[in-house]
Amino acid sequence: MALFKPKPNVSVANAQLKIPDHIAIIMDGNGRWAKRRLMPRAAGHKTGMNTVKKIATAASDLGVKVLTLYAFSTENWSRPNDEVNFLMQLPVDFFSEFVPDLIKNNIRVQIIGNIDGLPQSTRKAVQNAIVQTAQGSGMILNFALNYGGQIEIVEATKKLAQQVADGKISPDDINGDLFSQALQTASLGELAAPDLMIRTSGELRLSNFMPYQAAYAELYFTNVLWPDFTADDLLQAVTAFTLRDRRFGGLNDKYESES
Numbered sequence: 001m002a003l004f005k006p007k008p009n010v011s012v013a014n015a016q017l018k019i020p021d022h023i024a025i026i027m028d029g030n031g032r033w034a035k036r037r038l039m040p041r042a043a044g045h046k047t048g049m050n051t052v053k054k055i056a057t058a059a060s061d062l063g064v065k066v067l068t069l070y071a072f073s074t075e076n077w078s079r080p081n082d083e084v085n086f087l088m089q090l091p092v093d094f095f096s097e098f099v100p101d102l103i104k105n106n107i108r109v110q111i112i113g114n115i116d117g118l119p120q121s122t123r124k125a126v127q128n129a130i131v132q133t134a135q136g137s138g139m140i141l142n143f144a145l146n147y148g149g150q151i152e153i154v155e156a157t158k159k160l161a162q163q164v165a166d167g168k169i170s171p172d173d174i175n176g177d178l179f180s181q182a183l184q185t186a187s188l189g190e191l192a193a194p195d196l197m198i199r200t201s202g203e204l205r206l207s208n209f210m211p212y213q214a215a216y217a218e219l220y221f222t223n224v225l226w227p228d229f230t231a232d233d234l235l236q237a238v239t240a241f242t243l244r245d246r247r248f249g250g251l252n253d254k255y256e257s258e259s
């Protein structure tokens with residue numbers, strides 16, 4: 001976590017803001033946003049994609065190191081075909097428009113989820129974006145696409161079980177570090193665990209999003225629908241995070257000094 005260094009295009013009242021290293025967002029409410037406007041759900045997703053652009057830039061300007069966005073879950077395949085097809089086209093549109101800005105902002109794209117299960121055009125767009133932004137030394141923009149937290153844990157367990165069966169490790173070697181290395185967030189190393197988890201639209205659940213990594217995440221729920229979510233809303237979430245007392249199961253300084 002870093003203290004906030006203001007950049008010209010971000011206005012903050014409090015220079016002592018604590019910036020989470022890793023923010024994860026469940027981008028919810030696209031459908032309701034569209035419904036309230038008597039528009040098709042796709043219009044909500046399209047506007048939601050534009051919000052991704054704004055929030056990725058704002059997070060990068062704040063000094064966030066990893067921004068993980070839940071773009072498509074393993075459960076989202078059960079939506080009507082038209083909607084699934086539209087959602088699968090969004091990364092193609094997003095990267096074709098936004099990669100130059102990502103490069104300019106030094107942002108690097110990564111992905112978690114089962115990329116092999118994506119349609120070829122989506123997979124190619126994502127793979128190209130990863131290659132095109134690979135030199136970025138700033139924020140990692142990590143898309144969770146065709147991602148499910150439970151299947152991630154199951155797959156990690158299988159991987160480790162196979163290593164035991166092959167005689168490469170013994171069951172006693174399995175610890176938190178080894179398990180983390182078997183998860184899809186392995187390449188994020190020490191940054192794999194979100195410090196702050198945001199969900200928009202008023203729903204109060206985590207919906208299979210990073211259940212292992214988010215064990216100690218601070219949770220922030222807002223009624224704002226994702227297409228309406230702004231850089232100011234992000235700043236409010238970070239302000240709330242700044243005021244949280246994170247103890248990770250221990251005691252804070254106040255109690256420690258009393259003992």
Ligand code: FPP
Pocket residue numbers: 027028029030031032033045048049052070071072073076087090091094143201226
């Ligand atoms: C949940 O809202 C949102 C999704 C399932 C899709 C999220 C995708 C985006 C915001 C765009 C992603 C952009 C890129 C670049 C990949 P919902 O449809 O469940 O909304 P509802 O609960 O109001 O119906």
